[in-house]
Amino acid sequence: MNEPIWDLAHLGHVEMLTPKLDQSARFFTDIMGMSVTATAGDSLYLRAYDDYEHHTLKLTASSQPGMRHFAWRTRSAQALERRVAALQQTPYAIGWNEGDLGHGPAFEFRSPDGHLTELYFDTEKYQCGPADQSALKNTASRFPGRGINVRRIDHLNLFAADVRAFRDFQLDTLGGIMTESIVDDLKTMNPRAVWFMVNSKSYDLAVTVDYLGLQGRFHHVTYAVNSREEVLIAADICLENGIKIETGPHKHTIQQTFFLYVYEPGGNRVEIANTTARLITDPDYKTVFWTLEERKKGQAWGLPTIPSFHTQGTPMPHV
Structure with a gap:
């Protein structure tokens, strides 16, 4: 077994496309409790109160929802050079761009499923002012006391038509380890979903099979709160504000995440x-493997996985 590659530091940011920019902005600021750090053209840049970078979410106006790109921050400039060299040996490399608000030059590539991705190292660390200076010197900015009060970006989930190809590309070219996986059975070990860890968190990226057989779709982005009680409160806040709740609050069997979608x-x-x-x-x-038969038992306390979780991604196909 090859030694794992540890050149990725964490999920850096996600650029989300929305056909309702103003309403999406209000959701992330008033409901989620995030702050706008900059605006440029048809895009807004946002962060949660303990995100250390300039932004972790970029909202961009578009004709349909989805994800334009996501980005990894590497552990060092040298780590970035190593991963770029590895990417250039694959058919997925695109090339360098000049960067964006909040970070320096980034190397673009696509996943085997077509997701546009960036690697960067040079970044702008958020500097709070008198209005959002925390009393705790080890917190990036003060607790907002607004809406759900999400603390930080946590992970990203993508759909893929070919989970095996994505898995092999991630581990062989970008690095990290696969912490958990759903497989058809323990004989064929055909992967249906994979979770990747690049630091001590149990995952920064999950990739699940697209049951519609489409490529390059976005499943969800996750922001973390401080406790399970706050997830319950988040459900009340969404209910009171007419936000569509898909499923939860509940606990995932895999990774044991307490969730609300x-x-x-x-x-x-x-x-x-x-x-x-x-x-x-x-x-x-060692990777923990779950079979489809085991996953039929549902989530941690027996709630079946809602069917839309396997098919609803953005963009959705036109019918």
């Missing part, structure tokens, strides 16, 4: 979660 006004799925149940510190950790 909702749809922001532009049509994209967003998860509010408490994700601190599992940290992985074992240096020779």
